[in-house]
Amino acid sequence: MPRPPHAVLPLAAIRVLEVGGGTALSYVGKLFADFGAEVLKLEPPGGDPLRRQAPLVETGEGRESALFAWLSTNKRSLTADTAAASGLERARQLLPGCDVLLDARPRDEREAAPLGIGLQHLVAAELSDFGDSGPYRDFAATDTVLRALAGVFACTGPAEGPPSLLGGIAGAVTAALAAFNAVAAALWSGAGRRLEISLHEANIAVAEYQAAQSVTNPEVERRYGVNRFAPTCPLGVYRCKEGWLGVSVVTPAQFRGFCEMIGIPEIGHDPRFVVGLDRLRHVEELEALFVPRLLGRSAEEWFAEAIRRRLPFAVVPDMATLLQTPTHRARDAFATVERGNARFEGPTLPQRLTRTPPLPGGRAPRAGEHDGMAAPPARGPAAPRPVPLPLAGLRVVDLSMGWAGPLCTRQLADLGAEVIKVEACQYPDWWRGVDPRPAFFAERRYEQDVRFAVLNRNKAGITLDLTRPEGKALLKRLVRDADAVVENYAREVLPKLGLDYAALSAERPDLVMLSMPAFGLEGPWRDARAYGSTLEHASGLPTVSGAADWPPTTNQLAYGDPIGGLNAAAALLVALLHRRRTGEGQQIDLAQVECMFTLAAPWIIAASVTGDAGPRLGNRHPELVPHGAFPCRDEGWTVVAAQDDAAWARLARAIGRPDLAEDPALATAAGRRIREGALEEAIATWTAGRTAEAAMAALQAAGVAAGAVLWPSALKRDPHLAARGFWQDAERPFIGRHEQPSAPFREAGKGPYAVRRPAPTLGQDNTAVLGGLLGLRPEELQRLEAEGIIGCDAVPVAQRKARTPII
Template sequence: MCEAIGRPELGSDPRYASGPERMARADEIDALLLPALLARTAGEWFAILGDKKHPAVIVPTMETLLGQQVHRQRGAFVPVDVAGVSLEGPVVPLRLDAAGPLPGGKAPVKGAHDLYYRTSGLDHRPRRQLSRVAGKRLPLQGLRVVDLTMGWAGPLASRTLADFGAEIIKVESTGYPDWWRGANFTEAFYRDRLYEKNSNFNLMNRNKQGITLDLTRPEGKALLMQLVETADAVIENYSAEVLPKLGLDYEALRARNERLVVLSMPAFGLGNAWSNTRAYGGTLEQASGLPLYTGHPDGPPAMTSYAYGDPIGGLNGGAAILLALFVQQATGQGRHINLSQVEAMLPMAAPFMLEQSARGTVSPRQGNRHPLHTPHGCFRCAGDDAWIVLTVTDADWPALCRALDRADLAADPRLAHASGRRAEEDRIEQAIKSWCADRDAETAMELLQSAGVAAGVVRPMSQVLQDIHLRARGFWREVERAHIGRYTASTAWFRTGPQPLPIRHVAPTLGEHTEAVLSGVLGLSAEQIASLERQGITGTVAKPRQAREMA
């Protein structure tokens, strides 16, 4: 970035060496970047930064997004017929080729199928039943997945399979470990094994086995191929050009295992002009156009959350490979899932996309307000940075008035419907603010919930960790891991019974299971395994760049 703006000396300035240091000097950095960025168009910066392999995208309006050829070529926008009117909306981003999804379709008008379901002509033949898993066996137990992912999105996709019981073999190398172990490669990073102490990595990689293989060397690549021969699936989220350069693209993997399911998940998918574009979660969110339609009307584009594109991409990736494995079990056929993480974000922008398609424009941003329900927003309560959120429908309106002790609002016929309340939204919000100001957030939520109003406390993470509901469900578990000791970990958010799915294994230390996998899965001898470690093809200690080059 520093080179791109003509200030290369700042790239090695120790004041900006790490994320926290840059955050502390964010205003200084903005003062450097803003005038430099204004010197070129967004398209020019996209090309310049892309050439430098810097994560950067154009933030499109819905009009621009609907015209972007990379999405058009992929069929990302599909026709939706509503009462004879054709609109464009986002495709379901789980691409299984012949196995789906459907390329658009009709949205039924209200009651369109009442007659079908009320007549004797209904097909009463029994539907195909999914088989139940016997005993304590997890649904995906017996499946093996080779995990070539790093960061957040890819590891979340593979963790979904791990939580369901699949055997996940996570492959790193001592020279290039998962960058979510840390990316500030200081002396302390290696000396103090900080790469074993990152909570982000530990969160995303539970229930996995971890091995190390240097895939840039023939021996490491050969061992990976042997693992692929035994696997049901491979997940990778490298930049699009990485695996082909290593000779590990889909065709090479499929040649060793025809029934293999492979999930690739670059930012814009494979096989188009932007396939090599690098992106983080925040970049993905920007590329969807969503920030231009969130936030307040008088403000800049607003990110909805920190790196929102990562969990959305990871959840869609996990869903896509689950579907592909389901088809594989039924047909014996493998496939390559060409997932675009930006495309996975497009359903989040669907209301704005549909509005652009139907009207040729998009309504102004509304801040915390809702296009249908009112009042709807975030309100300050008594205490330090304490807030509640609430939303009110027409049916809820009388309950809110009772909770606020505002009979005058309840008696006003103009406020019975959302359209009337929207004209008086400022006055209504002021009444809620005044009521909240004298109450702590917990009390305000309980009073509103008791009255029948959807309301909740905006909780900082410290409170989420102590949430009585999550504690009662057993969502949080105390676990122990080498180099860290005991810590609080989450469990899977889905269940197959009354109890949480088990944490069978905490996140692996670097290369923790290399010996077990190479011997137990590939049948290597102790001497062969020791030789691989002596050659630096495997290992359990991260190597600095200089040491890697010397080796």
């Protein structure tokens, strides 16, 4: 999907000042820069430390980080040491001419010398590891420490442990997307704001599924082994005659289809295996049946058959293969990054706006390349006082289901948008449950799933049978007064229903419509079905995860869903900012698999630079030594990372081994690498006598990055999150009191954005929306309900008519 010639850049009118360090900050800046904003990156003398992170490329001016170059495409670099008075003065000269300040300086520097105070037009976002309050606010952190304390790792890995730690930049990218969404929403509001973003809280979005499910299904909080996850089975990566196949089976129909595909149809009808948890309880028996059969054909052959049968499977490529995949090449999923004389490829931004796409790749500046630029002219007069919520006045019609789409719209709803969720009584949101048995409907269990409640708060909910002419007509009327539509149906569904972008934009020409197909709206894989796990499998991430002797390893139950949802919100906000400036709407073709490529970026870039993604390191780190998850009392685990050489010496003393701290052979990471196994044993001996929380506290007191590996449900008892008011009480019919996680962004100095209303029950707002907003009379609503076009009760599977499916 080449970039159209002369396509405008939607954020070209915005100027951003990027101050501080870290991958999260750099990726927020990349999102702005690649969409056309002028991003001024302030670097300390000698350049950002990330310029020295492997893999390195020869630029003609020395060797520099390829990953840093990818993070810095299309930015300008200026030298300014903001820890010194002269650097602060330079930043203060630049800020009046900027719209956005991205500030990730250490907290003591930010508090001692705040930037942007008094600039009423400015959107200032302060990024920190744990936020500006709470007992962890001054903790040392790495990407893995943040994710351990966010509940991301506990469920992955061998049953006996250790939990498997996905390396790379996944935590930073996840947090950066949340930060970008908050800033973009503030820009949409047209008034300055000061925002606080916690990288830790942003990553809880990945663990929300298990945290919510654990309320009613405690089985989700166990490690069942590599490539095994509750509450479904099979879910993982399996060897084929050639290559590896990612398998995700959730519904009873999918299990029947899988069994038919591999030649054991009778197993698909065995009553012991109707639902996922039952299949997981028999996983050894089932794998003994299907693993040998998968060896009979190649992964490519199985994938082609899965597309035909509408099963959510994927070939699991290594990084070199991923880079050459024709489907991705045709969509320009990878593009050239330039840094001096160096040329290599990295992922392009996945937010594919069809009218105003991002720049594919680009040039990264040398350190201080733009030092001579004058301060830009100051922006206009101060904007009016902001409304309480930045997206107040925005209306979104939400046709999405499951996790990714509803997370996208939940972010918008949390920020104040009016989100109207549309379901059908015949096909309610599948996160209400997929159990086909009559008791599920008779007892209204579809109203009792906490997962649905967490993903759909702050939204209104209506029902419309979109297979019926009157249901379609009502949706079109709703769209006339909406700013945006979000949908994640299978690609062919809305065109068959006459409700695709062409049809809906005829109702509102400036409509922004976001579609979230797994592999894009066009191409040979456009009809492939996928869950979040399928997207992770197809991204190649399992091939760089886990220990070297493991099969390619699924890292999380469904990484692709939250990552897709966060990227979708970013795409929608960029398109809305463009529409606000130009009046133009457009469709967004967000291939969710491409959203995963940014998580795999370090290995994709390494494969492009060197031809090899590098060895699988398990829980070790390519630069930090030692690094890993260590056993503690009461079956706990703590992540420990020596973030630099000085931290190593403090770590050695904290575990009672001053001899190691004073050993000159261990003074550098290279020296420690030679004896890494012995150092890990020393740490494990010390942690084994302490709880995970006590080990973390002792090491953090010594200035060492450490974090307990928390189960998702334990997040609700975490003292830091409690102190920050992260968990909010909500009351909902059929569930009662339950806890809702807050958005990871807030107005600086204030509490989290409120959960203003619980998730709707099925059809709860039919009268308010169809009657109040569209003006239907009570007798019309009664007729629609009698005819089954609207309603408040889910139709049992056995009673559903044969109509065009909408899932």
